Amino acid sequence: MSLHPAFEAYLAELNPLIIAARAAGVESTPESARAALAGLNQYALPAVEVAQVFDSAVEYDDGVETVRVPVRVYVPAPGEPRDVVFFVHGGGHMAGDLDVYDFSARRVAAATGMVTVSVDYRRSPEARFPLGLTDAYQVLRRLDDVLAGVATTGRVNAVADSGGAAKLASIAMRAAAGEWESPIARQALIYPSLDYAMGGASFDAFGQGFFLEAARVAWYFDQYFSDGDDRSAASPVTGPFSADMPETLVIPAEYDPLLSEAEEYAARMRAAGARAEVVTAEGMIHAFAFFEALVPRDIERLYELIAQFFADGTVGTWT
Numbered sequence: 160m161s162l163h164p165a166f167e168a169y170l171a172e173l174n175p176l177i178i179a180a181r182a183a184g185v186e187s188t189p190e191s192a193r194a195a196l197a198g199l200n201q202y203a204l205p206a207v208e209v210a211q212v213f214d215s216a217v218e219y220d221d222g223v224e225t226v227r228v229p230v231r232v233y234v235p236a237p238g239e240p241r242d243v244v245f246f247v248h249g250g251g252h253m254a255g256d257l258d259v260y261d262f263s264a265r266r267v268a269a270a271t272g273m274v275t276v277s278v279d280y281r282r283s284p285e286a287r288f289p290l291g292l293t294d295a296y297q298v299l300r301r302l303d304d305v306l307a308g309v310a311t312t313g314r315v316n317a318v319a320d321s322g323g324a325a326k327l328a329s330i331a332m333r334a335a336a337g338e339w340e341s342p343i344a345r346q347a348l349i350y351p352s353l354d355y356a357m358g359g360a361s362f363d364a365f366g367q368g369f370f371l372e373a374a375r376v377a378w379y380f381d382q383y384f385s386d387g388d389d390r391s392a393a394s395p396v397t398g399p400f401s402a403d404m405p406e407t408l409v410i411p412a413e414y415d416p417l418l419s420e421a422e423e424y425a426a427r428m429r430a431a432g433a434r435a436e437v438v439t440a441e442g443m444i445h446a447f448a449f450f451e452a453l454v455p456r457d458i459e460r461l462y463e464l465i466a467q468f469f470a471d472g473t474v475g476t477w478t
Contacts, residue, residue: 161442162413163443163454166370166414166442166444166450166454170368170369173370174368189254189285189382193255195254196255197258199446202449202451202452203449204262204451206261206265207269208269209233209265209269210234210235211233211237212233212234213231213232214232215230215232217230217298217301217304217305219301221290221293226294228279228280228281228294228297229257229279230278230279230305231276231279232275232309233267233268233274239310241272241274241310242271242274242312243273243306243311243314243316244267244268244271244315244317244318244469245299245302245316245318245327245343246264246276246278246317246319247277247324247326248260248319248320248323249321249349249446250323251321251322251352251375251382252283252288252382252383253383255282255322257279260277263320266462267318269462270462270463271462271466271469272466273469276298276302276305278295278298278299280292281294283379284382287382287385288383288384288388292326292329295327295330296333296339299330299341299343300340315344316345317345317347318346318349319346320348320350321350321351321352321445321446322352324352325351325352325353327343327346327348328348328395329393330343331343335398341405345405345406346405346408347408347410347464347465347469348409348410349410349461350417351395351411351417352420353394353420353423353424354397354417354420355380355383355384355390355391355394356391356394357377359416359417359418359419361418361419361420362419364418365414366416369415370445370446371415371444371445373416376416376417396420396423396424400430400433401433402432406435407434407435408474409422409424409425409435409436409438410438410461411439412439412440413439414442414443414444414445416445417445418439422437436468438464438476438477439477441478460477463475464477
């Protein structure tokens with residue numbers, strides 16, 4: 160499918176600005192990256208109402224210090240036992256937080272009707288790999304504590320986008336290796352980042368001019384990893400995989416440098432005996448879920464697919 164007309168127009172304005180900034184020698188900083196992602200909230204539609212929303216936190220000892228991880232809980236039907244959705248935001252492991260992703264967590268809770276727990280892990284470069292990943296996992300382990308007093312069925316699903324999806328896939332990878340345990344039954348990975356070595360063919364096709372650029376991805380990873388880290392071994396696309404991994408719905412964007420690694424990841428899951436379904440978001444670019452006002456029908460379809468998959472395991476088509 161052709162690039163969506165709304166994104167054609169958006170990129171026609173954005174790309175000259177990127178070229179001009181590059182020519183002027185403007186360098187990215189964590190602060191500018193965080194502000195840029197937060198700025199995408201200008202394209203959000205009015206926030207979806209959820210019956211009960213409250214903030215909490217998980218504390219754990221990481222062997223060096225006591226870490227406090229903020230979480231936000233969305234309860235669409237207080238008093239009614241509902242499944243749980245563990246929500247891990249994206250942002251290149253550097254940007255994003257509970258407020259920036261509030262619009263999306265609300266969408267997930269409303270579409271699925273499930274209690275949604277959004278986690279605000281530590282970010283790079285202040286907290287490099289694997290600290291943010293460990294934060295997410297520690298919250299996952301303590302969901303019962305977070306949800307004390309909230310009616311749930313005990314069944315856990317998960318949703319994440321981009322770098323958050325990398326964290327979900329990394330949890331599944333470590334569980335497959337027998338290092339961690341995960342209660343996640345089904346998960347949805349939205350335009351996931353799964354190859355820290357950047358070996359996918361889509362970087363050649365869409366690595367420049369389609370919002371998320373290859374140079375930007377490389378910069379994010381340089382901030383996330385320390386010298387000497389084995390990025391290939393840390394990549395979910397390299398495995399290990401097992402038949403016991405969560406049933407997984409992968410929703411890559413058609414015009415995204417991360418497309419091919421998402422497809423490869425799903426293929427390797429299936430080869431290991433796990434269930435992995437791919438529904439490509441046709442005509443979309445990376446981070447399209449932020450652009451609710453530009454592509455509202457596609458955003459509705461995104462959350463419909465996730466809700467359907469969590470409800471009964473069936474998978475629809477994008478159109």
